[in-house]
Amino acid sequence: MLIRNATVFGTADTDVRWVGGHITECGRGLRPMSGEDDIDARGGWLVPGLHDHHVHLRSLAARSGSIQFGPPRVRTAAELLNRLRSADRELPPHDWIRGVGYHESVAGDLDRARLDGMPTARPVRIQHRSGAVWMLNSRACELLDVDECSLAGVERDPAGHATGRLWRMDAWLGERIGARSPDLSGIATRAAALGITGFTDATPDLGQSDIDDLADRVADGAIPQRVHCMAAPNIAAPRVGRFSLGPNKIILDDTTLPALDEFTATLRELHAVGKPAAVHCVTRVQLVLTMAALETAGVIAGDRIEHGAIIPAESMAWLAEHGVPVITQPHFPVERAEQYAQEVPDEDRPDLWRLGSLLAAGVGVAAGTDAPFGGPDPWPVVRAAIDRGSESPAAETISPIAALALFFGEPARPQLGRTIAPGRIADLTLLRTPPSEFPDALDTDLVAATVVEGRPVYLAP
Structure with a gap:
């Protein structure tokens, strides 16, 4: 299949061809081959497919x-x-x-x-x-x-x-x-129309049957997207294409925080079997405890901070030096502005839902909607990253391209952005507008096509 006349993210190319699930050719002036389907992008922006790095699919359904x-x-x-x-x-x-x-x-x-x-x-x-x-x-x-x-x-x-x-x-x-498994096909269909080509399901404590059921929904096409699912070390990985297991989710609550030695031991046990940790951190003490435990246990590829709602300035150098990314929700300061205005102490406001300052400090950052606990649409997330409102420090806003790139990360390494190049998997999102018109088009029907592993899963009418 071929997309022609696009503005291709990160390159000077206008055309991208793929065979099967992988990109085979990028260039200018490519012509459709005999029997090849093609899409005329009409100058639209072709970007890596959007991956929602933190979502709860069953709860959303x-x-x-x-x-x-x-x-x-x-x-x-x-x-x-x-x-x-x-x-x-x-x-x-x-x-x-x-x-x-x-x-x-x-x-x-x-x-x-x-x-x-x-x-x-x-x-x-x-x-x-x-x-x-x-x-x-x-x-x-x-x-x-x-x-x-x-x-x-x-x-x-x-x-x-x-x-x-x-x-x-x-x-x-x-x-x-006796809750029945919710129908995930509607969620996946709506997500495809929004340009989402993959999910990281961050639901904690899923059992083997839960994982198998989710993988089955990928296998039977109810979920056409790629799914990367957080799971404990004892969970066997289903042999299903587009489905993979990710880090072990660890929930921290301030009222039941483990002792540092206990938490460090937990991380060491996970790392010993090659399992990274995704630690839920929404308070200052949770983040500090996690950093201290990782400092002693050691950091492995894939360790990550979920949410990072409160990140003190003095923590950012450590996160950058150790390569621990923060998976954040830039839309929460907008969606929850009324509650935060009443509940968040003045001294915590500069550290609340950092974004631009993290990137400036060299910290890896990716975005997830946290749906259904946040809105499931990635485009308000992008807009919130660009313009977080009058209550947010100017240092936390980022450029439109940087905001969109929060959804470009690899599923297993969300701080590493995916590219459009030969040999790469053909997970692609085609926007109706060129980059120059992108910020002004965020409130419109923006997505023209969504492609997962070379197969169009959404084509706009």
Whole structure:
């Protein structure tokens, strides 16, 4: 197949040909060969296919059947009650109310006692915006035998009674409810229309059956994109093209931080079997602990920081020197501006969701949407990286090309940008506009074609 008359990223070429899944020729004035399909780009920008470096595919698919209970849709306790009443009226009998996106700015902390006082007899489960905790009413706790569960994630009051708050218990909750595997094809189709050619699924603690099911969806074409999935060392890699296993995801919570020696030992055990670590760091103490543990355990290729919500200036030299990239969400300062304005102390604001200063310091940076905990569209992420709003330091904004390149990284080494050249895999995104018009076109229907391993998975009408 051939793309002609494009502006090819990083080169002076206008035409790119591929056979099978790999690029075979780049140049100017290439002509279609007999029987070869071709696309006239009409001057559009041809770039490496966008890879979302941090997403939760199953949760994103499941959200389509969930009710938004947080900002901006729901901002007050009264609006929360109205949404619950509407759900109670509209859902089929015996269905659960499954809510997502809740933030305590709406009505404070939710637990079973608060939810029991709300107008429904249905089982209710509502997920916090962070994804860390589910909040259940007593009917839901009864159906799931939460009171009898001995797992550490079951929050209990001083008397030992379950509060209905379940921390990091998504897998247990899904098993108990008997949740069916969500349909991922719709998510993948929408992503293809947005130019996404690959995902890194950052869901923690996936079991072998979860991994196999995800690989099956790639194999049967429900997910036409490439999928790189975080997984523990004991997970066997399915032999499926376009599917690979990535680093082990490690979640840190400030209230249950491991001792430095314990965390260092964990990293050493992973590294001993060739497994890098992807460490969830959203606070200053989590980042400092991770750096200290990696300093002692040693850094291997593929180790990475997820989110990096708070990065002190004095940490950047260490990250750059040790080659540890930060997988960030530039859109969060925009999407969550209202909450951050109320919650983030003044002293932390210069360190909040750094971007431009990280790149200037030589730190590897890539972007992920963190969908469904952030919006799944990569283009608002790109716009936010270019213009983060008046509350963000000017040093954190970056150029349009640098913003787009946040999605060009290799799946296993996201700080290493992919190129368009002979021998490279033909994962490509064709934009309708040339680079000169790109920033102004971000709010329009921008993608003309998306190609994964040489196969067009989206062609604009």
